[in-house]
Amino acid sequence: MLEKLNMVIGTFFSEAGLGLIHLFADFDLNARNIKRELAGVEKWTEKDFTRVSLMLTKFKYSVNSHAGDINQLKSFLARRREFLLRLLENPNLLEHEKFTELLRAVFHLTEELDYRKDFSASPESDYIHLSADIKRAYLLIISEWITYIKYLKKHYPYLYSLAARINPFDESATPVVV
Numbered sequence: 802m803l804e805k806l807n808m809v810i811g812t813f814f815s816e817a818g819l820g821l822i823h824l825f826a827d828f829d830l831n832a833r834n835i836k837r838e839l840a841g842v843e844k845w846t847e848k849d850f851t852r853v854s855l856m857l858t859k860f861k862y863s864v865n866s867h868a869g870d871i872n873q874l875k876s877f878l879a880r881r882r883e884f885l886l887r888l889l890e891n892p893n894l895l896e897h898e899k900f901t902e903l904l905r906a907v908f909h910l911t912e913e914l915d916y917r918k919d920f921s922a923s924p925e926s927d928y929i930h931l932s933a934d935i936k937r938a939y940l941l942i943i944s945e946w947i948t949y950i951k952y953l954k955k956h957y958p959y960l961y962s963l964a965a966r967i968n969p970f971d972e973s974a975t976p977v978v979v
Contacts, residue, residue, distance in 0.1 A: 806893050810900055810949050811960070813888060817881045818942060821907065822969040824877060825939040827869030828932070829862055835943070836970045842950055843965035850951045857944060864936035866928045874935075875914035882911055899948070903941040910934045 826832040838856060845853070878885075885908050888894065894901050913934055917923065946969075953961035968974045 806897050806900075807949070807952055807956075809888065809891055809893060810897075810945070811953075813900075813904075814946065814949065814964075816884055817907075818946065819967065819969045820877060821938070821942055822946065824869065824874050825864075825935060825942065826970075828864050828866060828874075828935050829939065830865055830868055831861060831863045835860060835862075836972065839943075839947075839970035840968065840973075841971070842968050843962070845954070850947065854944075854947060857940075857947070862936055862940065864932050864939060866931040866935060871914070871920050871931070875917075878907070878911040878914060882915075885911065899941070900945055903938070903945050906934070906938040906941050910938050 826836070829835065838853060838860075885904065889904055889908060894904065910931075913931060917927075950961065950964055953964055962978075963976065966974060966976050966978070
């Protein structure tokens with residue numbers, strides 16, 4: 802069961818999650834700090850994973866829906882709507898509450914953005930609401946990515962190698978083995 806679940810989680814990150822991390826980071830005014838903490842994952846030990854997980858609970862995120870390209874985020878999510886729906890229908894995910902919560906948050910954000918046709922007419926109160934929705938999904942996706950990377954390191958070193966080399970928090974990341 803755990804194997805199937807992690808295959809689904811891996812598919813999520815391949816098809817949507819890594820792109821979402823990049824897009825969400827554009828909305829976080831403190832993204833530079835989180836990127837600094839999460840770069841270099843290829844060298845992490847068990848102690849590093851524990852340290853980073855604790856740090857994430859105390860990190861001061863500053864998500865502002867004006868900071869990134871809200872239309873680009875809307876378009877990205879719209880193109881992946883069917884994929885996200887299929888994931889929500891997967892019965893294996895009922896066993897993994899954190900990942901299910903992540904999917905709910907991402908799908909909720911997808912719906913929120915889809916219902917808005919013109920962001921230029923939105924009042925500031927709506928932007929504040931969207932900032933909270935982005936932040937919710939952003940925090941959940943970072944936490945789930947760390948958990949997934951830790952799982953890969955322990956069980957699938959070859960998958961971990963690629964995941965570490967394409968780390969979405971490392972701006973110099975490259976899939977090329979150097």
